[in-house]
Amino acid sequence: MDAHLAVRARGITKCFGEVVALDGIDLDVARGRIHGLVGPNGAGKTTLLALLLGLAVADSGRLEILGMPTGRTFEDPGGVAGFVDAPGLYPSLTARQNLAALAALRGDDTRSAGIDDALEQVGLTDVADDRTRGFSLGMRQRLGLAAALLARPRLLVLDEPANGLDPAGKKHVHGVLTRLAGEGTTVVLSSHRMDDLEALCSEVTILATGRVVFSGPLGELAAGDRELAYRLITSDPARAHRLAAAAPGVRLAADTAGRHGGEALVVHAPVPALDALVAGLVHAGIALRELAPVVSPLEAAFLALTEPRAAESRDTRQREDDATDPRRQHAQAQPQEAGQ
Numbered sequence: 089m090d091a092h093l094a095v096r097a098r099g100i101t102k103c104f105g106e107v108v109a110l111d112g113i114d115l116d117v118a119r120g121r122i123h124g125l126v127g128p129n130g131a132g133k134t135t136l137l138a139l140l141l142g143l144a145v146a147d148s149g150r151l152e153i154l155g156m157p158t159g160r161t162f163e164d165p166g167g168v169a170g171f172v173d174a175p176g177l178y179p180s181l182t183a184r185q186n187l188a189a190l191a192a193l194r195g196d197d198t199r200s201a202g203i204d205d206a207l208e209q210v211g212l213t214d215v216a217d218d219r220t221r222g223f224s225l226g227m228r229q230r231l232g233l234a235a236a237l238l239a240r241p242r243l244l245v246l247d248e249p250a251n252g253l254d255p256a257g258k259k260h261v262h263g264v265l266t267r268l269a270g271e272g273t274t275v276v277l278s279s280h281r282m283d284d285l286e287a288l289c290s291e292v293t294i295l296a297t298g299r300v301v302f303s304g305p306l307g308e309l310a311a312g313d314r315e316l317a318y319r320l321i322t323s324d325p326a327r328a329h330r331l332a333a334a335a336p337g338v339r340l341a342a343d344t345a346g347r348h349g350g351e352a353l354v355v356h357a358p359v360p361a362l363d364a365l366v367a368g369l370v371h372a373g374i375a376l377r378e379l380a381p382v383v384s385p386l387e388a389a390f391l392a393l394t395e396p397r398a399a400e401s402r403d404t405r406q407r408e409d410d411a412t413d414p415r416r417q418h419a420q421a422q423p424q425e426a427g428q
């Protein structure tokens with residue numbers, strides 16, 4: 089047991105029939121952090137969140153939540169709230185009545201449950217007495233978050249919380265999550281929105297076909313040997329182009345000259361080579377006016393780490409299909425036969 093961890097998972101496996109949704113997951117989530125979960129469709133994010141919420145039980149492995157081991161006889165560690173897929177709401181009840189019903193189910197006094205406060209936190213005060221039947225996706229997500237807040241969780245688990253939110257709603261929700269983390273609540277959230285994850289999370293876990301392919305601080309994704317594409321705007325594009333072309337470890341993007349009217353230089357480089365190029369430009373008296381990754385480090389890592397695995401998994405499945413499909417075995421045998 090580690091007191092600093094809100095979640096500690098070791099070797100978690102979960103299958104649905106033949107489908108291996110989680111395949112030996114190890115995960116550490118530090119208390120008071122916002123931890124992002126990202127991965128392609130079907131990677132296992134929702135399954136993992138469901139385990140954290142106690143909605144499902146792992147087939148094997150060890151999962152500790154808020155310091156308590158969970159198991160087949162799931163003991164609610166208390167202090168965990170959130171939703172997967174989408175929050176469950178009663179459509180014929182108003183937003184306020186929905187929260188009151190949830191509070192009553194938990195045995196809380198609905199007058200002191202903090203319903204107005206929760207509605208205000210997520211920006212739904214104006215529609216508190218509207219039936220949720222007419223709520224948009226973004227409003228439902230916000231009400232789901234309000235419902236989770238009522239439980240005053242120490243671990244908040246959210247599946248795509250920014251789904252359907254307009255920019256103001258997103259800002260609101262980001263503000264709530266950041267404040268909660270500041271107060272010590274741990275937040276684990278899944279999202280396909282890299283910009284949301286980068287804005288909110290200190291750490292991310294990237295899943296691919298049920299396995300962890302990266303877990304750690306966001307900063308680690310940009311560091312080291314990983315080569316990213318960067319756009320540079322300088323005071324002297326022609327000289328900057330020549331210097332970049334000669335810089336060790338730096339590759340010019342094929343169409344760099346055509347971009348941004350020839351003003352911008354696009355290079356592929358790991359961080360140390362980029363640093364040396366920037367130092368070289370400055371040394372040559374060329375001012376750097378803008379330097380930004382073309383795709384964010386998280387998005388680049390996501391693509392680099394998940395696409396090969398998805399392709400590998402497809403290839404494996406294809407090989408397995410081929411091996412068990414007599415028609416394919418026959419089809420594959422044909423060229424050999426033809427050559428005989």
Ligand SMILES: Nc1ncnc2c1ncn2[C@@H]1O[C@H](COP(=O)(O)OP(=O)(O)OP(=O)(O)O)[C@@H](O)[C@H]1O
Pocket residue numbers: 104107108109127128129130131132133134135136
């Ligand atoms: N109840 C279930 N019954 C059968 N298979 C399931 C079930 N739940 C999940 N799966 C399968 O487990 C795998 C992981 O699904 P999961 O929903 O956890 O992925 P995800 O990363 O959340 O995907 P998405 O980004 O599309 O929501 C998928 O192959 C999915 O089809």
